[in-house]
Amino acid sequence: MKKNKPRRKPKMLIVEDEPAILRAMATIFVREGFEVFTAGDGEEGLAMSMDFHPDIIILDIIMPKLDGIDLLRCVREEGGAWGKGVKVLIYTNLSYNEKRKEALTVGVTDFLIKANTNLETLVKKAKEELGIS
Amino acid sequence: MITFTKNIDDFLINLLSYKKVALPFIIAMIACIFVIDLVTPLGFSDWALYLFPIFFAASHSKKEAVITTLLATGGTSIGIFLSPVEHISLGIALANRVLGIVVLWAIAGIFALVKHVGSQIEKSEARLREAQTISGVGSGQWDIASRNGTVSEELANIFQVDPKTGKFFSEEYLERVHPEDRKRVEKTVSDAIEARLPFQVEHRIIVPDKTVKTVSVLGRFTTGQNPNVTYLMGTVQDISKQKILESELAEYAKTLEEKVAKRTEALKTANGILDQEKVRAEALLESIGEGVIVTDKGGNITLMNGQAVSLLRFDPKEAIGKPYLQIVPMQNEEGKTVQGDERWISATARGKKLESGLFPTRYYVRKDGTRFPVVCTKTPVILNGTFIGGIETFRDITAAKEIDRAKTEFVSLASHQLRTPLSVISMYSELLKKPLKSKKGADSEEQMLYAEEIYQATRRMAELINDLLNVSRIDTQTLAVEPKLADLKEIVESVLKEVDMKIKDKRLAIETHYAKRIPKLMTDKQLLRIAIQNLVFNAIKYTPKRGRIRLAIQCKKPDIIFSVSDTGIGIPEEQQGEIFKKLFRAANVNHGEIEGTGLGLYIARSIIKKLGGSISFTSKEGKGSVFSVHLPSCAPKNNDERSQS
Numbered sequence: 001m002k003k004n005k006p007r008r009k010p011k012m013l014i015v016e017d018e019p020a021i022l023r024a025m026a027t028i029f030v031r032e033g034f035e036v037f038t039a040g041d042g043e044e045g046l047a048m049s050m051d052f053h054p055d056i057i058i059l060d061i062i063m064p065k066l067d068g069i070d071l072l073r074c075v076r077e078e079g080g081a082w083g084k085g086v087k088v089l090i091y092t093n094l095s096y097n098e099k100r101k102e103a104l105t106v107g108v109t110d111f112l113i114k115a116n117t118n119l120e121t122l123v124k125k126a127k128e129e130l131g132i133s
Numbered sequence: 134m135i136t137f138t139k140n141i142d143d144f145l146i147n148l149l150s151y152k153k154v155a156l157p158f159i160i161a162m163i164a165c166i167f168v169i170d171l172v173t174p175l176g177f178s179d180w181a182l183y184l185f186p187i188f189f190a191a192s193h194s195k196k197e198a199v200i201t202t203l204l205a206t207g208g209t210s211i212g213i214f215l216s217p218v219e220h221i222s223l224g225i226a227l228a229n230r231v232l233g234i235v236v237l238w239a240i241a242g243i244f245a246l247v248k249h250v251g252s253q254i255e256k257s258e259a260r261l262r263e264a265q266t267i268s269g270v271g272s273g274q275w276d277i278a279s280r281n282g283t284v285s286e287e288l289a290n291i292f293q294v295d296p297k298t299g300k301f302f303s304e305e306y307l308e309r310v311h312p313e314d315r316k317r318v319e320k321t322v323s324d325a326i327e328a329r330l331p332f333q334v335e336h337r338i339i340v341p342d343k344t345v346k347t348v349s350v351l352g353r354f355t356t357g358q359n360p361n362v363t364y365l366m367g368t369v370q371d372i373s374k375q376k377i378l379e380s381e382l383a384e385y386a387k388t389l390e391e392k393v394a395k396r397t398e399a400l401k402t403a404n405g406i407l408d409q410e411k412v413r414a415e416a417l418l419e420s421i422g423e424g425v426i427v428t429d430k431g432g433n434i435t436l437m438n439g440q441a442v443s444l445l446r447f448d449p450k451e452a453i454g455k456p457y458l459q460i461v462p463m464q465n466e467e468g469k470t471v472q473g474d475e476r477w478i479s480a481t482a483r484g485k486k487l488e489s490g491l492f493p494t495r496y497y498v499r500k501d502g503t504r505f506p507v508v509c510t511k512t513p514v515i516l517n518g519t520f521i522g523g524i525e526t527f528r529d530i531t532a533a534k535e536i537d538r539a540k541t542e543f544v545s546l547a548s549h550q551l552r553t554p555l556s557v558i559s560m561y562s563e564l565l566k567k568p569l570k571s572k573k574g575a576d577s578e579e580q581m582l583y584a585e586e587i588y589q590a591t592r593r594m595a596e597l598i599n600d601l602l603n604v605s606r607i608d609t610q611t612l613a614v615e616p617k618l619a620d621l622k623e624i625v626e627s628v629l630k631e632v633d634m635k636i637k638d639k640r641l642a643i644e645t646h647y648a649k650r651i652p653k654l655m656t657d658k659q660l661l662r663i664a665i666q667n668l669v670f671n672a673i674k675y676t677p678k679r680g681r682i683r684l685a686i687q688c689k690k691p692d693i694i695f696s697v698s699d700t701g702i703g704i705p706e707e708q709q710g711e712i713f714k715k716l717f718r719a720a721n722v723n724h725g726e727i728e729g730t731g732l733g734l735y736i737a738r739s740i741i742k743k744l745g746g747s748i749s750f751t752s753k754e755g756k757g758s759v760f761s762v763h764l765p766s767c768a769p770k771n772n773d774e775r776s777q778s
Binding site for chain 2: 018020021024025027028062093094100101104113114115116118119120
């Protein structure tokens, strides 16, 4: 609730190596009033996380250079107070079966499958996590 | 006085043989003594004394005869001296008396001997008769020339001849010989007569009462005092009984022989078959590509085939007789030793056949520590209802495991690859179908409609991929269960929210009945949601427009029951047993109109089972169906290692 300051746009970082998907996600979140940062690989994503301290991060798992799980681990371990509290949604096409366990151990907020979660649901989920109605 | 030496014996027998000669001789001798005594002047009164020893000798035993003879002789001698001598000189009288005594003494001796020998002969004759009767051996003697014969009582009995006469001519003998044997007997005897050699012949006779007997004849020739007279001496034995016995015995022996021969033949055949079976069984055992281990009821290895030896890489000599469990240790995926029911005796002893599958994978550990995945079948060996051992066949499934791993990887990769472009299409059609504030108009509306179609199709495609993935996980038993506290009502509501559009499209009436206090469940939220989703999707899919769907959660300790009722098309009664099978689609479904993969219920039931619950249904074709899910309110027992991926 603390982050839900009415005047400030919620800051979001999207890390996704598939440009078409990244664009679609960015489009919808911008429409929904988010301040959106995007990164095309894991390393870039980690750097931007540390620089911008977004309120919420949406991560893919399989990405060049650094995968989503490792990125999340770095954020949680090295991001200090922000790192511990930031909401992180994994949004991937890997079925949760293979990676979910691992993601849960490094402190993921939720684990969503792209094919099963449309943009509308994703937006709802993100808003829910940030306490925006 | 007499020693029965052999010579004297012979002499006496000869003497007896000439009884008729000896008796007149003795009488003549006595007459001579009387004459001499009359001539010489001796008292007539002494005669009695002279005869006395003779009477005694004739009528008493050998010993008495000798004693009385001696006494009489003594008495007579004294008498000589006592009697008066008148007109003869003492010398003549003395010589006369001495001569008389000597002669009388000799006569008495001869009498005594004749008497004794006679009794001896009578005795031996009686003995002979008895012996002949007992042994059935008769004897006879024939004069070759006159053909006249005398036969023993027993021989008379055998031939049924009058025993009183004892006469039996050789012609009579021949008449009684069986006609078939007659020539042979005649020839044997005539040959023997010619050669003067002993003979033996066996032949049948027919006696007057028509009985047929078999006799054995032994014959020899003797010549008596008169060298011109030859006797045929023969013994005849009735061997009829013996013959009958012999023939019976022969018959018996023959039957026995036949039987033995038959049995031997049968045994040979059986042995042959057995050998053949053994060779066949051994070849069969060796030809099997699977390892075979046989144990006794105590679980000790008694037999193994070549494949088992090569798979487990041990020396069969070391393994035979050893406990199976010790020789062939089994491990699970994590390398823990598997024991208990899954192993040997305990399970098969109860008469159960036990088969293991690809999952959960079991490994056999070799002596050198290496291991390989196996699939094995254990079968009890039951003889007359008693467990006598077990047989296990097993095979190395390394290759199968590899293929399975590759398949799982492929499915996972393919679904991932398929999902990425699908997600792109889905996302953009989703973006398109939402009106942008800046653009409004007929064109845009039509475009939004198209975008909606594209979006719906991609959703279906995404669901299909999900179904396939889930089925793949169920089939490979890699469905991961992550139990967490979950709110059933929340899950149901979220599913309802998801299908909101569809409900509105079909104008379905949704009713919900939730129990007031629903305890939280310790379960896998994601999996439970998939199961519930499938049931709700089905209810919507198979309920016609304006139908009713009722969702309910009840608490019936220790279970929580979730149920979905609809007023849909229902399931035909005859197909109700099959609805949970993979790829099942009901016959009353218009496939063109209602899409479906036939996987939903299969997935739902597999998941519910995995979560420790159960699923049931009632349905009436044309009226609707009710599906109920029973979930344990406590945590599902997570001791099944299959739940670990």
